[in-house]
Amino acid sequence: MKAWEANIRKVVPYVPGEQPKKDRMIKLNTNENPYGPAPGVKAAAEHMDLERLRLYPDPTADLLVSALAERYGLNKDQIFVGVGSDDVLAMAFLTFFNSDKPILFPDITYSFYSVWADLYRIPYKRPALDEQFRIRKEDYDQENGGVIFPNPNAPTSLALGIRDVEDIIARNQDVIVIVDEAYIDFGGESALPLIEKYDNLLVVQTFSKSRSMAGMRIGYAMGNPVLIKAMNDVKYSFNSYTMNLPSLILGTEAVKDEAYFQETVGKIKETRERAKERLTRLGFTYPEPSANFIFATRPGTDAKTLFEALKEESIYVRYFDAPRISQYLRITIGTDEQMEAFFRFLEHYLNC
Ligand code: PMP
Numbered sequence: 001m002k003a004w005e006a007n008i009r010k011v012v013p014y015v016p017g018e019q020p021k022k023d024r025m026i027k028l029n030t031n032e033n034p035y036g037p038a039p040g041v042k043a044a045a046e047h048m049d050l051e052r053l054r055l056y057p058d059p060t061a062d063l064l065v066s067a068l069a070e071r072y073g074l075n076k077d078q079i080f081v082g083v084g085s086d087d088v089l090a091m092a093f094l095t096f097f098n099s100d101k102p103i104l105f106p107d108i109t110y111s112f113y114s115v116w117a118d119l120y121r122i123p124y125k126r127p128a129l130d131e132q133f134r135i136r137k138e139d140y141d142q143e144n145g146g147v148i149f150p151n152p153n154a155p156t157s158l159a160l161g162i163r164d165v166e167d168i169i170a171r172n173q174d175v176i177v178i179v180d181e182a183y184i185d186f187g188g189e190s191a192l193p194l195i196e197k198y199d200n201l202l203v204v205q206t207f208s209k210s211r212s213m214a215g216m217r218i219g220y221a222m223g224n225p226v227l228i229k230a231m232n233d234v235k236y237s238f239n240s241y242t243m244n245l246p247s248l249i250l251g252t253e254a255v256k257d258e259a260y261f262q263e264t265v266g267k268i269k270e271t272r273e274r275a276k277e278r279l280t281r282l283g284f285t286y287p288e289p290s291a292n293f294i295f296a297t298r299p300g301t302d303a304k305t306l307f308e309a310l311k312e313e314s315i316y317v318r319y320f321d322a323p324r325i326s327q328y329l330r331i332t333i334g335t336d337e338q339m340e341a342f343f344r345f346l347e348h349y350l351n352c
Contacts, residue, residue, distance in 0.1 A: 014115040017318050026341055028332040029316040031154075031183070031293050033212035035264045035335070038257035041213070041250045052245055059236070061243040067255040068220055072192065077225040080232060081251075083242050085182055085206035085219030088231075089148075090116050092202060092221060095234045096176040097122045099145030106135055108325060110154045110180065129156070133287045133295075137164045140172060147172050150180040152188045152290040155320065155330040159188030159290035166191070169198050176227070178202045185210035185265050186272070187290030192222060199224045209292055210265050211254045218243075218251045268292050272333045278343050282352055293332045295325075298350075303327045306349065313345055 017030035036042070061081045069076045082088035093116045097103050102123040105113045109126075117124045127139030133156045140147055147168060152159040169177045169191070179191045181203055192203050202223040208214035221231065235242060243251075254261075272289060279286060279296050286296040297303065307319035307329055318330040333339070346352075 009119075011119050012115070014112045018316060020314075020316060022314060025314040025316060026334065026338045027316050028293075028334050028338065028342060029318045029330075030214075031209055031291070031330075031332045032214050033209055033264065033268070033292070034333070034338060035212055035267070037212045037216075037250070038254050038260040040253040040257045040260075044249055044253045045246070048246065048249060055245075056241055057243060057245045057248060059240040061248055064218070064243065064248045064251045064255075067252040071255050071258075072222065074222060075225070077228055078195065078222055080221040080223075080228045080235075081243055082219050082221075082235070083247075084208060084214075084217040085180065085204050086112060087217070087242065088204050088219040088221050089113075089178070089180065091231050091234055091238070092176075092178055092204065093117065093120055093122065094238075095231050096178075096202070096227075097146045099175070101143055101145035103146040103148065104140055104142070104144045105148045106153065108133065108153075108156065108322075110150050110182075111320075113148055129153075133158055135160050135164070137167050140168045144172070144175060146175045146177070148178040148180060150182060151191070152183045152186070154183065154291065155293070155318065155325070155328075156287050156295050157183075157289035157291040157293050157330075158287040158295075162189040162191065165189075166194060169194060169201050173198065173200050176200050176202060178204060181205045183209055183291030183293075185261075186269060186292045195223050199226065202227055207251060207254060211261060212264065213251070213254055216247050216250055218247050268333050271336055271339055274336070275331070275333060275339050275343075278339075282343075282346055282350060293330050295328050295330050297328045301350065303329050309349055310342075310345060315342055315345055317342075 064081055065076050065079050068079050082091060102125040104125055104127060107126040107128045130136050135149060151165060165179060177200055181190055184190045195201050195203060202221050204221045207218035275294060284296040284298045286294050304319055307317060310317055
């Protein structure tokens, strides 16, 4: 071993879902939105003045922050934007989780949390979800250096009621509580109004799911101005220009088109309801989904074998070879046509 190898930071990286390069496939594996971005986004992209790329973008991302402030009825100093919510969450970990005490997040949750904690050397504990995959709020009553959980949770799709969310925030007022609301537009109640009541609350959302812009990479955090300034100070100590010009312009257009947003989210929720019924008829069970995916299992059917069989047919869903969830598949809600093809295969596979 070379001497310098001892000083390499060793991390086990997060493994994102597969992005196969196939023309014809049904991609229900990374919780993307099956509909395109809002028409205004496409129009703005076509008319973008590329000469402007000569200049650095606005480091304060004012255009986008202003649009979000208007949409959510907040002041600009209550909003932080970043390169997808992954970037926002990574900045939040770096900014807020600096105690010697462990941070807390569920045993079954977004698998990036433990990766950031390891990267930044933050100790952590993972209270177990109950048998029905519910967060037990009492588990968050112990001493800790911070709390983070998604609502709805991933990959379970299960939402925690707002009263329980508030309880967790209220009982942890000495630390920062981050509620990761990547999927909140599809179900569950947002904790956003609570930022006026609790100065220790940070709510994080994304353009990747309900705004159909995973490829653009935009995420945002909302909280009191002290938290937002602290995050910006860390950001400016890391990379001042996180938001490129296209993401500022196109992200702003996405926020402006409320009607398209409501329409596409509505369609996905309707398709989810139909998918639930059909899964039930085929003998699957699942926690009540509130996100744009269903976490389903079927007694007597091996999840990994089914996952592989679907893949053979170019139908991609997500499988996690992890304790407690290795017999589940996470199925993103696609268009009605995509779901039809998925179910046709299932019926054939299960001989139903
Ligand atoms: N939080 C949760 C719970 C997620 O599932 C995801 C999607 N992988 C993210 C955050 C990050 O999404 P993005 O960086 O695309 O905003």
